Amino acid sequence: MRKVVRTIGVDVGGTAIKLGLVQGTRVLKQQTLSTKRFSSSPKRLEGGLIHAIRSLIDEAGGKVSAVGIGIPGLVIYPEGIVQTCANLPGWDRVPLRARLQRRLGLPVLVDNDVNLMTLAEWRIGAGRGVKNLVCMTLGTGVGGGFVINGVLYRSRLGPSAEIGHVAVGEAGPRCSCGGRACLERYVGNRAILASVRSRIAEGVPSKIPELAGYQLNRITPEMIDEACVRGDRLARQTWEEAGRKIGLVLSKVVNLLSPDRIVIGGGLAKAGHWLFDPIRETVRARAMRQVAGVPIVPAKLGSSAGLIGAALLAGDAK
Ligand SMILES: [Zn+2]
Incomplete structure (x- = not known):
């Protein structure tokens, strides 16, 4: 037995x-x-x-x-x-x-x-069955994990697969990691909400304030998703811009590793196709053509x- x-x-x-x-x-x-x-x-x-x-x-x-x-x-x-x-x-x-x-x-x-x-997504979730996997999580922090040739990749010093700390430009806001213009400073939870609040404060028309009971500090990523469904331009633009930045960084990762699949999870990934479409389009447009078709799928195992x-x-x- x-x-x-x-x-x-x-x-x-x-x-x-x-x-x-x-x-x-x-x-x-x-x-x-x-x-x-x-x-x-x-x-x-x-x-x-x-x-x-x-x-x-x-x-x-x-x-x-x-x-x-x-x-x-x-x-x-x-x-x-x-x-x-x-x-x-x-x-x-x-x-x-x-x-x-x-x-x-x-x-x-x-x-x-x-x-x-x-490890979980690779063994029993959305990354099952592949040898080379890139996993990404979008939440307060933006993190990553790599499976390379069937082994979960780990470095000797601690940081590994830190996708959130890849710079998206030469200049930009300082990051707690010591770098500048890191992806996390643009598409982390706090950055997304701060950008939505400031655009609303500038007078950009949107359905989001109504969903938040007109209290801007109550805005959540789920409200942005709901506004997308209702045709809100600011909400759609928010995920479009975030998706393009994420796609740009992933196209670099794809060129470097050529993974068999990319799995994206975390709270912000609930935005679904509003976020995944611009990510996929950007990777297709910016990665080397032999590897640009890598499937990019949502995580399966949730929280x-x-x-x-x-x-x-x-x-x-x-
Ligand atoms: Zn950083």
């Missing part, structure tokens, strides 16, 4: 920490904690993770083989040393893997969250991709 392997996947996000007990690719139990409760220091987050993981192990009757954890920051793999953690203070070369492993008495693997989303990827990573633990 085949041994039943259960693992725990953890996805640490900016607002929520998701934990799941996973068997194969099935999530048996899931739990969500507020990141805010544990965000004051790495020690506090560690304590919260240990408590939550132990209670999931108890619920599983102790039968858990390993734990995988996705962190929204720079992680040295396989050592599991967290160099930075997005929007959380105090994360400076924290040996998270070693500490958790010691306290839990179980194998623990720690990786970047977008790498784990890439649980990170958790599933973390559990899959744990399944690889020796």
